[in-house]
Amino acid sequence: xxxxxxxxxxxxxxxxxxxxxxxxxxxxxxxxxxxxxxxxxxxxxxxxxxxxxxxxxxxxxxxxxxxxxxxxxxxxxxxxxxxxxxxxxxxxxxxxxxxxxxxxxxxxxxxxxxxxxxxxxxxxxxxxxxxxxxxxxxxxxxxxxxxxxxxxxxxxxxxxx
Ligand SMILES: CNc1ncnc2c1ncn2[C@@H]1O[C@H](COP(=O)(O)OP(=O)(O)OP(=O)(O)O)[C@@H](O)[C@H]1O
Numbered sequence: 001x002x003x004x005x006x007x008x009x010x011x012x013x014x015x016x017x018x019x020x021x022x023x024x025x026x027x028x029x030x031x032x033x034x035x036x037x038x039x040x041x042x043x044x045x046x047x048x049x050x051x052x053x054x055x056x057x058x059x060x061x062x063x064x065x066x067x068x069x070x071x072x073x074x075x076x077x078x079x080x081x082x083x084x085x086x087x088x089x090x091x092x093x094x095x096x097x098x099x100x101x102x103x104x105x106x107x108x109x110x111x112x113x114x115x116x117x118x119x120x121x122x123x124x125x126x127x128x129x130x131x132x133x134x135x136x137x138x139x140x141x142x143x144x145x146x147x148x149x150x151x152x153x154x155x156x157x158x159x160x161x
Pocket of ligand 1 (some may be wrong): 035036041042043047080128147
């Protein structure tokens, strides 16, 4: 828990977010439906009861774009909060450059490789431009973002470890 942040959180949702790398490219998916639709993002979703973070991340990667990876590493932990919403999203960020398969479009996501010099931050969650460069630089990080709606960040903290 970060100091100085007044919280009225009553519950946590545990989520995964997977960024696959290949040389100087990263794989993003256009979210086609549900939460964050219309944005490029990593692959992920809610951790199901009885699953580990790693199992959930592998499952979501396979479900959303048909890639398999046994080498996912957790590199970041971000808490997302939406003003007025008592649910805190505890998001575990994992990455790997070792995977099997070819990315394939699913009902949920349309995958596409992007050069790390050409990441579509203007069509991504607003926080991504702060933490994704850290992941790309190979750093580990922890963060907190307070959103007001989906298009405004009121406050954030980010630190590398
Ligand atoms: C607020 N700022 C944010 N910035 C960057 N990424 C964000 C995010 N907020 C949520 N995310 C990610 O978006 C995915 C949603 O997943 P989401 O579709 O809700 O999960 P899941 O597929 O389990 O849902 P269903 O059960 O199918 O509804 C999940 O990876 C989650 O980490």
